[in-house]
Amino acid sequence: MxxxxxxxxxxxxxxxxxxxxxxxxxxxxxxxxxxxxxxxxxxxxxxxxxxxxxxxxxxxxxxxxxxxxxxxxxxxxxxxxxxxxxxxxxxxxxxxxxxxxxxxxxxxxxxxxxxxxxxxxxxxxxxxxxxxxxxxxxxxxKDKAKKRYIDLLENQPDYVQQIPLQYLASYLGITPRHLSRLRKEIQY
The missing domain is CATH 2.60.120.10 (Jelly Rolls)
Structure with a gap:
């Protein structure tokens, strides 16, 4: 590699x-x-x-x-x-x-x-x-948190689920609660 x-x-x-x-x-x-x-x-x-x-x-x-x-x-x-x-x-x-x-x-x-x-x-x-x-x-x-999350899902689909919620939320600049709502809304 x-x-x-x-x-x-x-x-x-x-x-x-x-x-x-x-x-x-x-x-x-x-x-x-x-x-x-x-x-x-x-x-x-x-x-x-x-x-x-x-x-x-x-x-x-x-x-x-x-x-x-x-x-x-x-x-x-x-x-x-x-x-x-x-x-x-x-x-x-x-x-x-x-x-x-x-x-x-x-x-x-x-x-x-x-x-x-x-x-x-x-x-x-x-x-x-x-x-x-x-x-x-x-x-x-420029982009909303939802778009940032979708982009991450599209670019790293195999890894996103391995990232703990609090780290992913912090990375996206949102609260863990907001991220939970996004995850429910976006059934990827």
Whole structure:
């Protein structure tokens, strides 16, 4: 799966992909376990082989706000902390048993020094992260919760039912009660 993911960008050679694969370490997270916690330094990137991860922060009042849910075949890290070297203000938690393929930041740095293809690849990933964030912001401001929920059902039908109601509601920007009403209304 990781090989197909990397190949899809059409930037890396097969040798570079093999080199990347040799640096990966498999990690299993049980449902509820953390990939990274607030206050820690982000020094690794995970490729989600199986499972679901959520990114969230805790408000001053103690409420958890889920702002990102990531599914298999995606990269995941506390991105701003990874870039800045500062402690993260977010948490990344498995909401289903997950298998991750982990690469360390120092290995990514070495890869980038070894070939301009890795710099191009990193640029593409950064651009995709920006576009995804912008899309989420626009959709959140433009679309109603019902449309956001339907889009999620259409794009991730196998996984939506695995996401606990309170996390899904937070991600959609609605209350769990409102989400329950939407679920009854939309018999998908």
């Amino acid at each position: 990781i090989k197909a993911f990397l190949t899809s960008f059409q930037v890396l050679t097969s040798d570079e992909i093999s080199q990347f694969e040799s640096l990966l370490v498999k990690r299993h997270l049980k449902k509820g376990a953390f990939f990274i916690s607030e206050g820690k330094f982000s020094k690794e990137v995970a490729f989600i082989n199986t499972g679901i991860l959520r990114s969230f922060y805790t408000t001053e009042s103690g409420e958890e706000m889920t702002y990102c849910i990531s599914f298999p075949n995606a990269l995941m890290t506390a991105y701003s902390a990874f870039i800045t070297g500062m402690p993260t203000i977010e948490n990344i938690q498995a909401i289903a048993d997950s298998e991750l393929l982990i690469i360390q930041k120092h290995d990514i740095d070495k890869l980038q020094e070894s070939s301009p293809n890795w710099i191009r690849f990193s640029k593409i990933i950064a651009e995709l992260q920006y576009l995804e964030l912008e899309k989420r912001l626009f959709v959140f401001q």
